[in-house]
Each structure stands twice: as C-alpha cells, then as structure tokens.
Amino acid sequence: NAGVTQTPKFRILKIGQSMTLQCTQDMNHNYMYWYRQDPGMGLKLIYYSVGAGITDKGEVPNGYNVSRSTTEDFPLRLELAAPSQTSVYFCASSRTSGDTDTQYFGPGTRLTVL
Amino acid sequence: AQSVTQPDIHITVSEGASLELRCNYSYGATPYLFWYVQSPGQGLQLLLKYFSGDTLVQGIKGFEAEFKRSQSSFNLRKPSVHWSDAAEYFCAVGEGGNKLVFGAGTILRVKS
Numbered sequence: 001n002a003g004v005t006q007t008p009k010f011r012i013l014k015i016g017q018s019m020t021l022q023c024t025q026d027m028n029h030n031y032m033y034w035y036r037q038d039p040g041m042g043l044k045l046i047y048y049s050v051g052a053g054i055t056d057k058g059e060v061p062n063g064y065n066v067s068r069s070t071t072e073d074f075p076l077r078l079e080l081a082a083p084s085q086t087s088v089y090f091c092a093s094s095r096t097s098g099d100t101d102t103q104y105f106g107p108g109t110r111l112t113v114l
Numbered sequence: 115a116q117s118v119t120q121p122d123i124h125i126t127v128s129e130g131a132s133l134e135l136r137c138n139y140s141y142g143a144t145p146y147l148f149w150y151v152q153s154p155g156q157g158l159q160l161l162l163k164y165f166s167g168d169t170l171v172q173g174i175k176g177f178e179a180e181f182k183r184s185q186s187s188f189n190l191r192k193p194s195v196h197w198s199d200a201a202e203y204f205c206a207v208g209e210g211g212n213k214l215v216f217g218a219g220t221i222l223r224v225k226s
Contacts, residue, residue: 004157031212040123040218040219041218042118042204042216042217042218042219043158043204043216044216045213045214048212048213050212056212058213059213090157090158092157092158097212098208098212098213098214099146099208099209099210099211099212099213099214100146100165100208102160102163103158103160103214105157105158105159106157107155107156107157108155108156108157
C-alpha cells in the first residue's frame with residue numbers, strides 16, 4: 001500500500017513551458033486535492049475532485065487545469081508556466097469529504113520556474 | 115470564509131521541555147479542527163482532529179489539543195518534546211464544501 005505518490009519530485013521549467021504533475025493513490029479514495037505551499041503561507045487549495053469525472057476549483061486555480069478520468073489518478077496541468085508558479089505542490093486524498101475526514105498527502109513536487 | 119491564525123512563525127524549545135502551539139480560528143458554528151505535521155521534505159500527516167464531544171483530544175506521537183469555544187482556540191500541546199518532533203505544524207479548519215483552510219504554520223526547532 002503506497003498511499004499517495006507524486007512524480008516528479010523536482011522540476012525546473014522555463015517561463016512559458018508546460019508540464020503535468022502526476023498524482024496516484026491506491027486507497028480507493030473518492031476525494032482528491034491539489035495544494036500549493038509557499039513559505040509562510042500555509043497550503044492553498046488549487047483544485048479538488050469528489051470522484052472520477054468531477055472536478056472543482058479551489059482558492060487559487062488560475063494557471064492550472066486538472067482531470068479525473070479514474071479514481072486513482074488526478075494529474076495537475078500547468079500551461080504557460082510563470083515564475084509565480086514556483087512552489088511546492090502537494091496532492092492529497094481522503095475517503096470522504098476532506099473538510100471532515102483525514103487527508104493523506106503525497107511527498108510533494110518542488111517546481112521552479114525560471 | 116473561515117480563517118486560521120497561528121501567531122507563532124517559529125518556536126524553539128529544549129528537548130524534554132513542554133510545548134504549546136497556538137491556533138485561533140474564525141467560524142460561526144462548531145468547527146471541524148485538525149492539526150497536521152510536516153517533517154522536512156515530507157508531505158503532511160494528521161496528528162489529531164476534533165469534531166465534537168470531549169474538548170481534549172489525544173493524537174499520535176504523544177500530542178494532545180484542547181478546543182476552547184470561548185477563545186476560538188485549538189492549541190496543540192506535548193508534555194515533553196523529543197528531537198524528532200522538529201517539524202512544521204499546521205492547524206486547519208473544515209470550511210465545508212470539501213475544503214480545509216490551513217494556517218500559515220509554526221516551525222518547531224528543538225535544541226539539545
């Protein structure tokens with residue numbers, strides 16, 4: 001049982017490039033989340049999903065897109081990378097709604113945009 | 115919208131000393147409250163959570179937290195800190211609509 005896995009661990013992008021951050025969970029959780037963490041700012045919710053085929057915006061969705069074609073996978077797409085997207089990105093999942101249930105976090109992806 | 119305030123950005127305690135990390139929230143009803151811990155280079159892990167009932171909740175690794183409605187607080191405590199407790203600690207409140215709101219975090223340093 002690997003829990004929540006994220007790839008890559010580190011990535012450097014040039015301004016204007018695109019990339020996909022991968023997230024997979026093997027706990028059969030319906031709810032999945034993408035957060036970004038900036039120093040001194042805590043975690044901000046980018047997008048979340050309550051099940052396959054259903055996604056919704058969080059607090060800071062601009063510049064990102066998501067899809068949820070399976071229960072296990074919840075990739076985050078960055079289009080036209082900007083320096084403001086330099087951050088650490090965490091994926092999380094929960095069995096039921098994440099505002100009342102335990103969220104399980106992946107190890108994170110550290111992204112730098114130059 | 116709900117908000118969470120962690121007034122202390124950094125705290126340093128000696129190994130073996132007691133610890134209290136402060137958390138204040140704004141929320142109209144009885145909140146769902148959480149403490150998560152992030153060790154260096156790792157994702158977050160749940161320490162404990164409060165929904166209702168006994169206002170003193172026990173968590174993993176010897177941590178406990180007390181919900182005080184009158185003070186809108188949910189402070190985290192540990193009677194004796196170990197060097198392995200050095201990490202960043204986040205308080206969070208369930209906002210409804212599947213969302214958690216996190217505080218900015220408190221970095222705990224443990225000196226030997």
